Amino acid sequence: MYQINEIFETIQGEASYTGTPAIFVRLQGCPVGCAWCDTKQTWEAKDTFIVSLEQTLEKKADSEHWANASAEEVLAVFNARGYNAKHVVITGGEPCLFDLVPLCELLHNNGYTTQIETSGTFEIKAPAQTWVTVSPKINMRGGYEVLASAMQRADEIKHPVAMQKHIDELEALFEATGVTPKLVYLQPISQKAKATKLAIDTCIKKNWRLSVQVHKYIGIN
Ligand code: SF4
Numbered sequence: 001m002y003q004i005n006e007i008f009e010t011i012q013g014e015a016s017y018t019g020t021p022a023i024f025v026r027l028q029g030c031p032v033g034c035a036w037c038d039t040k041q042t043w044e045a046k047d048t049f050i051v052s053l054e055q056t057l058e059k060k061a062d063s064e065h066w067a068n069a070s071a072e073e074v075l076a077v078f079n080a081r082g083y084n085a086k087h088v089v090i091t092g093g094e095p096c097l098f099d100l101v102p103l104c105e106l107l108h109n110n111g112y113t114t115q116i117e118t119s120g121t122f123e124i125k126a127p128a129q130t131w132v133t134v135s136p137k138i139n140m141r142g143g144y145e146v147l148a149s150a151m152q153r154a155d156e157i158k159h160p161v162a163m164q165k166h167i168d169e170l171e172a173l174f175e176a177t178g179v180t181p182k183l184v185y186l187q188p189i190s191q192k193a194k195a196t197k198l199a200i201d202t203c204i205k206k207n208w209r210l211s212v213q214v215h216k217y218i219g220i221n
Helices: 053-057 071-080 101-109 148-153 164-177 193-206
Strands: 002-011 021-027 067-069 087-091 113-118 131-134 156-161 184-188
Touching: 002 053, 002 071, 053 067, 053 071, 067 071, 071 101, 087 101, 101 113, 131 148, 148 164, 156 164, 156 193, 164 193, 184 193
Parallel strands: 021 087, 087 113, 113 131, 131 156, 156 184
Antiparallel strands: 002 021, 002 067
């Protein structure tokens, strides 16, 4: 069973799949503890917040409520709601708290592509075809280390930045894990002008790419 915080259809606003219609499946639970996390409602999976899957679909605002659902029930939601998107983004929370193989395989068998967005601090259990976005969360409060195996599996690295320290930490991680990723996106935190300039300057210098969270600029989820 998967712990579902919400499921919705939108446009992917970040990194390589920017602009792609996508169904987001947000899973509940994350112990990583990023101070600037914008989905803190997913951190804890308290029993007192369990609701029906239908109720998670009808949420009008972020909340800690979540539902247990099988892979088949998740797919049934896509069909019942008439979603058109054929790309599924499994995010969180930290989706790698779960074995994502059954869900991704079921989706692949039904004509969907899959992508996961993970902090890289838990073993990635997903099929080879799944696009893996690692947003390495370095030195966060929860005390989890970014795994070398996650860095090796990543199809792209997406790194939030606000100051030079964040770029230095990323390069130190490449060094420590022995992984030099081909595709690195820097993403300014909170659309701040200073962070955006730093990200642009660094991308040009290192031949990395800029990810600006398009959905926040156009005011969609
Ligand atoms: S890993 Fe993601 S969900 Fe977890 S605290 Fe960090 S930003 Fe939030």
